[in-house]
Amino acid sequence: MPTLETNRAIDAVWRIEAARLIAGLTRMVHDVGLAEELAQDALVAALEQWPESGVPDNPGAWLMAIAKRRAIDMFRRRETLDRKVTEIGRDLETQEPPTAEPDFDAIHSSISDDLLRLVFISCHPVLSTEARVALTLRLLGGLTTEEIARAFLTPEPTIAQRIVRAKKTLAQKKVPFEVPAASELAERLASVLEVVYLVFNEGYSATGGEDWMRPALCEDAMRLGRILAELVPKEPEAHGLIALMEIQASRARARTAPDGTPVLLLDQDRSRWDQLLIRRGLAALERAAAIGEPMGSYVLQAEIAACHARARTPEETDWPRIAALYARLVQLVPSPVVELNRAVALSMAFGPAAALEIVDELTGIPSMRNYHLLPSVRGDLLAKLGRQEEARAEFERAASLTRNERERELLLKRAAE
Amino acid sequence: MRFMVMIKSDERTEAGVMPTEEELTAMGRYNEELVKAGVLLAGEGLHPSAKGARVKFTDGRPTVIDGPFAEAKELIAGFWLIDVKSKEEAVEWMKRIPCTDGVETNVEIRQVFEPADFGEAYTPEQRERDEQLRLAARKD
Numbered sequence: 001m002p003t004l005e006t007n008r009a010i011d012a013v014w015r016i017e018a019a020r021l022i023a024g025l026t027r028m029v030h031d032v033g034l035a036e037e038l039a040q041d042a043l044v045a046a047l048e049q050w051p052e053s054g055v056p057d058n059p060g061a062w063l064m065a066i067a068k069r070r071a072i073d074m075f076r077r078r079e080t081l082d083r084k085v086t087e088i089g090r091d092l093e094t095q096e097p098p099t100a101e102p103d104f105d106a107i108h109s110s111i112s113d114d115l116l117r118l119v120f121i122s123c124h125p126v127l128s129t130e131a132r133v134a135l136t137l138r139l140l141g142g143l144t145t146e147e148i149a150r151a152f153l154t155p156e157p158t159i160a161q162r163i164v165r166a167k168k169t170l171a172q173k174k175v176p177f178e179v180p181a182a183s184e185l186a187e188r189l190a191s192v193l194e195v196v197y198l199v200f201n202e203g204y205s206a207t208g209g210e211d212w213m214r215p216a217l218c219e220d221a222m223r224l225g226r227i228l229a230e231l232v233p234k235e236p237e238a239h240g241l242i243a244l245m246e247i248q249a250s251r252a253r254a255r256t257a258p259d260g261t262p263v264l265l266l267d268q269d270r271s272r273w274d275q276l277l278i279r280r281g282l283a284a285l286e287r288a289a290a291i292g293e294p295m296g297s298y299v300l301q302a303e304i305a306a307c308h309a310r311a312r313t314p315e316e317t318d319w320p321r322i323a324a325l326y327a328r329l330v331q332l333v334p335s336p337v338v339e340l341n342r343a344v345a346l347s348m349a350f351g352p353a354a355a356l357e358i359v360d361e362l363t364g365i366p367s368m369r370n371y372h373l374l375p376s377v378r379g380d381l382l383a384k385l386g387r388q389e390e391a392r393a394e395f396e397r398a399a400s401l402t403r404n405e406r407e408r409e410l411l412l413k414r415a416a417e
Numbered sequence: 418m419r420f421m422v423m424i425k426s427d428e429r430t431e432a433g434v435m436p437t438e439e440e441l442t443a444m445g446r447y448n449e450e451l452v453k454a455g456v457l458l459a460g461e462g463l464h465p466s467a468k469g470a471r472v473k474f475t476d477g478r479p480t481v482i483d484g485p486f487a488e489a490k491e492l493i494a495g496f497w498l499i500d501v502k503s504k505e506e507a508v509e510w511m512k513r514i515p516c517t518d519g520v521e522t523n524v525e526i527r528q529v530f531e532p533a534d535f536g537e538a539y540t541p542e543q544r545e546r547d548e549q550l551r552l553a554a555r556k557d
Binding site: 009011012013015016216219223224225226227276280 | 506509
């Protein structure tokens with residue numbers, strides 16, 4: 001009996017079917033936690049039966065049938081119990097009112113609608129960001145608790161607890177299983193996109209662990225992002241996010257040197273960029289543009305990334321466009337870091353003088369006081385303007401602020417020039 | 418991880434017989450499932466080998482052989498490039514390819530190389546350096 005192989009096949013089926021299964025079940029039983037339990041029960045049944053019987057032709061339908069049967073049994077038991085309790089005449093005040101058996105065969109609009117509801121409930125604002133991330137990867141990504149724990153370098157019980165608590169919160173707060181009303185859709189969608197991008201960034205610039213990147217997390221995020229863009233095809237920001245992720249991921253192979261040092265964008269070997277991902281990213285951007293709404297922050301960031309992706313050499317980069325895109329981005333997302341990026345683009349496009357004015361204004365902002373890239377950029381602009389003495393002081397300051405040894409060396413070298 | 422799935426030719430595809438409307442619809446629906454699941458990266462169908470050619474190198478010198486080629490079953494009629502978690506997941510998706518009764522369909526599933534696959538030379542020193550870098554990078 002090829003048990004190990006069958007188990008792997010079951011894992012694969014789970015990955016493919018979990019979200020749809022849980023989404024469909026949640027609509028029936030109005031409780032995402034219960035729905036997941038039922039789906040898990042069905043999976044356990046599969047683990048017991050499939051090694052004997054083989055994987056059925058339509059595993060999704062098989063799992064759903066089992067899960068529904070369990071749900072019906074459970075509701076009937078509960079109903080019988082409620083009836084008995086009433087007959088005995090016990091005090092019912094502490095009991096839940098008898099729940100009518102859900103209409104398990106009700107024809108619903110579509111699987112996509114259920115999936116979208118599942119997306120919104122997993123990223124609901126009543127949950128902490130951490131909980132949203134864990135729940136989204138669990139319910140929509142089909143990841144096991146162990147996989148999530150490994151990806152976030154967090155002990156498994158912590159993740160398990162987080163998921164249990166999140167489901168409890170959703171039940172306690174009676175969060176409905178629905179797509180938000182038009183009036184709050186934009187805000188709720190933003191929360192979903194944020195969760196997906198957070199997962200991507202955790203993989204792209206890993207904040208912990210042995211690896212500089214954790215590609216599996218990037219892939220999970222991109223898969224979620226692609227699913228999302230299909231679920232809300234009329235939302236430009238969903239296309240913007242997937243475009244941004246595809247284009248950033250296209251550089252994965254080029255962003256580290258063989259010895260492990262990070263390679264800056266302009267120094268990267270562009271022949272190592274993944275053209276397939278770039279094409280996909282640009283296509284997603286076109287879809288966003290076709291919707292014809294003003295660019296949101298993900299579309300803008302993706303457009304900036306696309307400027308680099310389109311340039312065959314660093315010299316071909318359309319810096320004026322990048323500077324203009326940053327100007328629009330900083331209006332949407334006021335942030336000194338974005339403003340600093342705009343200054344760099346401006347200096348590339350029009351020379352150091354205009355950029356220096358912006359950077360000088362940023363030096364007064366408290367949150368930027370210890371941000372080493374500010375004196376580093378300022379030093380660079382001053383050097384270009386021939387103000388060597390001031391430039392030296394800035395590089396020295398930047399060197400004292402950075403905690404990266406290599407970067408410190410580089411900055412001190414520039415200070416000595 | 419990425420897999421390339423190649424669907425093999427048969428007498429029909431090699432003869433340039435176009436799929437029926439029914440087959441096309443079924444395949445379209447299947448591809449849509451792959452897209453909706455965020456799995457499909459690319460996919461194309463190929464013309465019969467009669468429209469293709471082979472370039473063979475002998476001692477560094479190329480010889481061009483025009484199609485068609487014999488052994489229809491060894492040829493490729495189309496491909497999917499998919500992004501999945503495991504070979505098993507790739508297999509599971511491919512088990513769902515719509516197939517016509519009475520026609521034998523063969524697909525071959527092959528994993529695409531990724532940078533990590535070249536990681537044999539990933540030494541402890543390298544790992545330590547990366548650790549340093551990581552510590553530095555998180556401060557950005």
